[in-house]
Amino acid sequence: MKKRAKLPQPLKTLLSFLFWVGVWWIISLIVGREVLIPSPPAVAARLFELLKTSDFYISVLLSVARITAGFASAVVLGVITGVLCARYEAFDALLSPFFSVIKATPVASFIILALVWINKELIPVFISALMVLPVIHGNVRQGILQTDVQLLEMARIFGFGRKKTLKVVYLPSVLPYLYAGMKTCLGLAWKAGVASEVLCFAAYSIGNRLYQSKVYLETADMFAWTVTVIIISVIIEKLLMAAVSLHNKKNRYDNSKKSAQIV
């Protein structure tokens, strides 16, 4: 078998990006109606126009704030429930059906229910949190249960105490699972958060702008806002992963060779 030619990663990303923009452009030319599929230059022009308005920044900022709040609260809550369920079987038995129901229920059902229950401005926070919570919970629980029993015994023999055992045995085991869960959930939080903004008409939100574009058949706007969502989601994911990588490097958790699994 012939050896595959290796390209540098940035060049690979650029070529792949250009290829798919090309595909989009060709489809747009074939369809020939900007109202159905706007061309990449039309979307780029619209995006640049949006960038000049203050509404754009307020909407983006508020959406980022809502979704980040939901994501962060789910991470905190997921860590707490994950620890409790790994530690106490009764908690596990109690919470397991709750998380199964959340995972199985369509996000649209929760959005509609949330419209009845809570303030519409808080719905994206609630929905993002609800989508992230089961994954973080499951990964943290799994990470604790997968902690090397032999290392725990070693810590006990050498009198490490709770704090030290947590730092040198549990954390290196759990953190790769937590980080893998966070990486997976970031995209999920964005998708669910923006979807809920669309359905609850949250004021000054990306979802609301998307909805308005649809109502007025401003397809280029719709594409421009979607591109914005993708760009912000990628930037936040890269920032999160850079922070994780820095933390791993500082604490040398990457030497543990543990593979994180997503549950």
Add this chain to the structure above:
Amino acid sequence: MITVKNLHKSFDNNVVFDGFSLELPDRGFYAVSGPSGSGKTTLFRMICGLDTEYGGEINVEGKISYVFQENRLLPQMTAYENVFTVCGDKEKSLFLLKAVGLEDAADKYPSELSGGMNRRVAIARALSYEHDILLLDEPFTALDADIRDKIISLVKELEKDRLLLIITHDPDEISALGCDEIRI
């Protein structure tokens, strides 16, 4: 000092100990021997409190250090840090790493060391821990003969005033350490 009275232990229907008793003073070297599956490691685990499901009585006076059958090193820490995290003494850690022939590998991670080198880190770690009793579960496997002899001399010197129990199948190791044999 270790006292074991009328010990009963079984795994499902497999009886490992059936009224086993033992009394060891607070110093001296003892080799625990017996066929595979006779319960040597299980006895160590019960003595140090890692296995508490047994019948009878085990009394231990003094602090235990342990070279496990597996190395059980922290993968995110260097050889030096693995020793230091147990004893908290920089000089002692470096001295022991040097004594087991790892002065040049102190800043290496377990994943960067050979099986024998990791074994030596585990031995240095156990020796560094403040203890009265040392349990060694087949400590010299994966070690070259010359390094093994060097470590045996080190253990003999450092542990001469303590109680040492070793699980080994090698008669040379038993005689080199000058152990009394306990057959189970």
